[in-house]
Amino acid sequence: MSELLEVRALSVRYGATCGIAEAEISVPAGGVVSLLGANGAGKSSILKGVAGLADAQGEVIFEGRDLSRASARERVKSGIVYVPEGREIVTALTVDENLTLGGFLLDGRTRAARRSAILDLFPEIANRTRAPAWMLSGGEQQMLAIGRALMSGPRLLLLDEPSLGLAPLLIRRVFERLAQIRTETGLSILLVEQNYAMVSRFSDVLYFVRSGQISGHRLASEIDMSEEARRQLLESYLGARH
DSSP, rough: OEEEEEEEEEEEEEEEEEEEEEEEEEEEEEEEEEEEOOOOOOHHHHHHHEEEEEEEEEEEETEEOTTTTTTTTHHHHHTEEEEEOOOOOOOTTTTTHHHHHTTTTSOOHHHHHHHHHHHOOHHHTTTTTTTTTTGGGHHHHHHHHHHHHTTOOOOOOEEEEETTTHHHHHHHHHHHHHHHHHHHOOOEEEEEEOOHHHHHHHHHEEEEEEEEEEEEEEEEGGGOOHHHHHHHHHHHSSSSOO
């Protein structure tokens, strides 16, 4: 697969604090790449740096174009869409209004077609389009957050902890829908997640983030091994039991 996204020497700072230093990551077209690491390791900083939502240095090359100096809005127009940790849907607005926000740059016909496709994908929210978003369950809110992001027709979806706060059944359901989207549309995904068992089945490549740096990466297929071997491998990259 050709590379859709290439991140070169990406560094993100928050004042005097380093979120991530000199990160090198690539995401193939149609691929899923996951970032694994402890809380505070720098995973979310990578997503924000790619999305243009952080003070970042380095290169972000997307579909062969240098977006390093592009604004977050310009990156969305280019096909990079970020779903933050905690979802950050507008809870005072209805489900429909949240979806409309995600497609505000679209013409009416395209917006209606995408809305219909998203509601087919997430039937859990299809019969609640007039309900305020705060009334949805955690899993439904996550589906709405992903649906809102899909309204813009992204080529690359940046997902930050989509399983956070969800019951195991809902986690499986969310990841099943993501796999379906990938199969049907060729969407690429850069994912931050701590649920190792889930991401190892869902991903093509795993990057390990430790103390603000990329400590290594492996093909997910290479980690299909015994529990003890898997534990030793993760400890070698992450320095802790997972």
